[in-house]
Amino acid sequence: MKTTTDIEELGHRIKKRDEEAFRVLYAEAFSNLQHYAMRYLYDWDEAENLVQESFFSLWCNLDKYDGERNIVTYLLVIVKNNCLNYIRDLHIRDQHQDKMIEALLFSNLREEEPNEQLTHRLNRVLEQLPEKQREVLLKHVVEQKTLPDIARELHIAESTAKTHFKRAMALLRENLRFIILGF
Numbered sequence: 487m488k489t490t491t492d493i494e495e496l497g498h499r500i501k502k503r504d505e506e507a508f509r510v511l512y513a514e515a516f517s518n519l520q521h522y523a524m525r526y527l528y529d530w531d532e533a534e535n536l537v538q539e540s541f542f543s544l545w546c547n548l549d550k551y552d553g554e555r556n557i558v559t560y561l562l563v564i565v566k567n568n569c570l571n572y573i574r575d576l577h578i579r580d581q582h583q584d585k586m587i588e589a590l591l592f593s594n595l596r597e598e599e600p601n602e603q604l605t606h607r608l609n610r611v612l613e614q615l616p617e618k619q620r621e622v623l624l625k626h627v628v629e630q631k632t633l634p635d636i637a638r639e640l641h642i643a644e645s646t647a648k649t650h651f652k653r654a655m656a657l658l659r660e661n662l663r664f665i666i667l668g669f
Contacts, residue, residue: 493558500544501553512541515558519565526569536572540564611661615654618642622650623658 499507516537523533543564544551551560612620621640625631631639637647 493556494554497551497555497557497560498553500557501548501551503548508541508545511557511561515561516541519561522562523565523569526566526573532572533569536568537565540568543568607661608658611658614661615657619650619654619657622647623654626651 496507496511500511519537519540520530520533523536524530527533527536540561544561551557612623615623618640622633622636625636625639626633633647633651634644637644640647
């Protein structure tokens with residue numbers, strides 16, 4: 487990487503929309519930023535995408551960049567924020583997916599579902615679950631009982647009921663992911 491003075495000069499030039507300076511920054515910083523993003527994402531391709539988006543964001547929002555600030559540090563903050571947003575969105579997507587699984591499970595066990603492939607796959611996954619996991623899942627989702635109530639009813643610890651439910655949902659999430667997402 488360049489010296490501090492070189493980086494300051496690069497920042498000033500980029501602030502003035504100097505495309506050559508931007509290309510130099512891209513060429514010299516991209517790999518390090520991708521490695522940095524990997525610390526958050528553990529996915530090389532996604533890290534590459536987010537670093538690309540970060541450079542794009544920098545270029546499109548140069549009015550927000552203070553030319554006196556270290557351009558690499560500024561870009562590092564953009565990459566970090568993009569990574570954290572991506573992780574937050576994954577968490578939201580997982581929560582949404584759990585709700586869809588619960589809705590599918592509830593509707594498929596109560597009435598005939600026109601999507602036979604989904605019904606067949608759901609039943610096959612339910613059959614794969616250990617008996618207690620399946621029992622806790624069905625009581626919680628279909629009968630809408632709370633996990634503490636289920637624990638008392640089955641004479642197990644509440645933490646055990648929670649573990650059974652989480653493991654059952656993880657297996658359902660993994661096995662139904664592509665159908666739910668429309669693949």
